[in-house]
């Protein structure tokens with residue numbers, strides 16, 4: 001049995017007719033930039049996120065960058081984020097000219113350790129970018145409290161958390177702006193690069209849309225310099241089809257996670273767990289194994305046709321890209337340790353119970369006792 005980490009073709013087969021039809025329509029109408037599909041997606045995704053406004057952009061990294069720029073963040077400012085994420089989170093901060101300030105993770109949730117944020121706040125701090133990693137919401141209440149106390153803005157990185165719930169509130173609707181990626185492998189994935197930001201602040205939405213479209217309000221009426229980062233019509237049309245299926249796909253991911261938890265419970269793996277009030281959406285199903293056995297387990301699973309991944313093998317502060325910050329791995333002990341022990345097992349809505357069982361049996365054979 002060959003089981004990839006993500007199977008995009010399996011999903012395409014279930015919606016092929018709808019997708020092919022909508023793509024043909026966009027091409028026939030030459031509605032490539034802007035147009036009805038983009039408008040419809042922005043309206044639909046704002047509603048899905050319980051937000052007043054949605055601005056479609058070119059990708060998730062740009063969504064974060066545009067969000068921070070719209071909040072006025074730039075050179076001389078500091079922005080706090082988490083030590084375990086995809087580099088895009090930190091890159092977007094640096095792209096504004098601000099300095100990225102990392103906080104270690106909570107070893108049980110892999111999200112930002114909220115008890116370690118306040119000590120990183122200085123007079124230059126302007127914002128916090130919590131990441132809902134693997135689809136599990138970060139602990140937003142204490143984060144919002146710190147923000148209120150110090151007058152900071154909150155930009156949620158929801159690139160892995162479409163539809164995740166934190167105490168009944170949907171990811172992206174809690175802070176000032178929520179940023180999404182529709183990279184093909186994400187829970188809501190386009191067939192190319194795409195992204196969006198959502199907010200309840202009309203002024204922010206207007207600034208973001210203007211900055212993402214060359215700083216203009218009319219065709220050649222540029223109030224400022226901006227960038228070119230727009231959601232294109234083909235991707236929006238594809239996302240419109242997929243958005244309707246997202247709630248069902250999310251439930252399938254959650255069922256698959258529950259099956260993994262059931263079939264892996266007697267192994268030595270540390271499994272993800274759910275806390276009251278949180279509804280994770282399992283962009284990834286991440287387990288933890290001792291460092292000495294991880295490579296062997298990955299190789300054994302590979303020999304059985306089972307793909308695995310590591311998200312992420314090097315914590316952000318330990319990357320060469322951030323050597324200029326002069327951190328030591330011991331400055332972020334939990335993120336550093338986790339990076340050597342985490343392992344992502346195959347996770348996608350179309351994964352069958354048989355496949356989960358096969359993966360669990362393969363893991364159990366290697367980690368018993």
Ligand SMILES: *Cc1c(COP(=O)(O)O)cnc(C)c1O
Nearest residue numbers: 059060061086088089159181183
């Ligand atoms: C994918 C991802 C991004 C970036 O999104 P792109 O669309 O690839 O630019 C940002 N943050 C996190 C946590 C991600 O997983």
